[in-house]
Amino acid sequence: MIANPYQPLTATITEIIDESPTIKSFVVVPRQPFKFATGQFIELTLPGQGEAPFTPSSSPSVTEKMEVTIMKAGRVTGLLHECQTGQPVGIRGPMGKGYPVDDFAGKQVYIVGGGVGLAPIRSLLLTLIDRIGDFERVVCRFGARSPEDFIYKPALFGSWKQIQGLDITLTVDKANGNWSGNVGVVTTILKRDDVDISNAVAVVCGPPIMMKFATLKLLDHGFAPNRIYLSMEKNMSCGIGKCGHCMIGKYYACKDGPVFTFEQIQNYPNIWE
Ligand SMILES: Cc1cc2nc3c(=O)[nH]c(=O)nc-3n(C[C@H](O)[C@H](O)[C@H](O)COP(=O)(O)OP(=O)(O)OC[C@H]3O[C@@H](n4cnc5c(N)ncnc54)[C@H](O)[C@@H]3O)c2cc1C
Ligand code: FES
Structure with a gap:
């Protein structure tokens, strides 16, 4: 994690793979090696437009580049789908807890x-x-x-x-x-x-x-x-347990998850929404 959690690490999109009619994978090369554990997520920033959370789809053993697979769902993902290689982006994270x-x-x-x-x-x-x-x-x-x-x-x-x-x-x-x-x-x-x-x-x-x-x-x-x-892909904003957008009962999905056992969350309402 870099010092200021709101400060993205600069990175560049170097390859774009059409996966399906609505989904593309983006190979992103960060300015410096980026470590994460499988199942953790990042906030991917499109400068001047906004950011959204995604779970890297590549192996954590590769730190000099990362793959992010993105379904077109709304504003930020729609703009990301219009990007070309060479596009500068930002990466915040890694965030949360991955698979044990x-x-x-x-x-x-x-x-x-x-x-x-x-x-x-x-x-x-x-x-x-x-x-x-x-x-x-x-x-x-x-x-x-x-x-x-x-x-x-x-x-x-x-x-x-x-x-x-x-x-x-x-x-x-x-x-x-x-x-x-x-x-x-x-x-x-x-x-x-x-x-x-x-x-x-x-x-x-x-x-x-x-x-x-x-x-x-x-x-x-x-x-x-x-x-x-x-x-658990709850709506998220800060990604670091500050804003409360992502609560599942007593848990912050961004900090305590996104990976949970069913036992941890089974008694909370609306977990599937
Ligand atoms: C931890 C985590 C990991 C994720 N990993 C991936 C991934 O690897 N690949 C991927 O394609 N998507 C992933 N998502 C979902 C992705 O973050 C949303 O699709 C994205 O935030 C939508 O942003 P937008 O600006 O394009 O859409 P908006 O314009 O904000 O919204 C468009 C629609 O998407 C819905 N939406 C917004 N945020 C979310 C969300 N977090 N989950 C589900 N629906 C949402 C809205 O309710 C609305 O209906 C992940 C979400 C989380 C929380
Ligand atoms: S996204 Fe802000 S507290 Fe979880």
């Missing part, structure tokens, strides 16, 4: 994701892949609206499929022409025997409605609430 990867060692890791929720998951997966032998199995169940809406297609349909110890199943809400996989929302591919629940942790990230129903299904399958990790 060391606690996952020796366990089966069950990752459920959808839409742009694959952004933090990609960072986590790259971290797990770096030390894949430390985990009993890594099982991924990912969904998208249609085949075109999947992000990270070269990895999902190619390189990640080749990794031993990594088991990936994809589903789409609506199929088209060449799709031969499952059709249905992501909960339709969550099966009780996908993992050995007595020695597994689950990680869920995606749109709130997907997170809600995936969590309910995992609980129904027998997952303990303290073994389900959720990445």
Whole structure:
């Protein structure tokens, strides 16, 4: 963290990757190496326009550049989608608490994701892949609206499929022409025997409605609430526990999260909104 938490570190967009009709990944090179833990987030500033929180989608082991995957949602994300390479930006952070990867060692890791929720998951997966032998199995169940809406297609349909110890199943809400996989929302591919629940942790990230129903299904399958990790994307402003925009009960999502266990937040109202 740099000295003044409101002062962004200057950086430059060096590459832009079209991931899906509404999502782009931006490779951002900071003025100096930038360290983060997987699951932590940053505030990305577009000078003179504003900033918004995003979770880096790249591996934390690479500090000289960072990838951020951004869905066009409103004003700042819309302006970011119009940027070209060479665009100066700012990075504040890293903020919050990420995934407790060391606690996952020796366990089966069950990752459920959808839409742009694959952004933090990609960072986590790259971290797990770096030390894949430390985990009993890594099982991924990912969904998208249609085949075109999947992000990270070269990895999902190619390189990640080749990794031993990594088991990936994809589903789409609506199929088209060449799709031969499952059709249905992501909960339709969550099966009780996908993992050995007595020695597994689950990680869920995606749109709130997907997170809600995936969590309910995992609980129904027998997952303990303290073994389900959720990445909570509450509306945020300061990102450092000052403004109170991001409260979940007694927690600041920006400081105490964004990664929480379901046990921590299950009793608070409106957690899925
Ligand atoms: C910790 C964290 C990590 C995130 N990581 C990513 C990421 O990796 N990639 C990504 O594409 N998005 C991510 N988001 C969501 C992203 O921050 C919002 O899409 C962005 O702030 C919208 O800004 P805007 O100015 O474009 O939209 P606005 O013009 O402010 O709003 C447009 C619409 O987006 C909604 N919105 C605003 N802020 C959020 C929010 N925080 N979450 C959900 N909806 C919101 C508004 O309610 C409104 O409906 C993350 C959010 C948080 C809190
Ligand atoms: S975003 Fe300001 S307190 Fe969390």
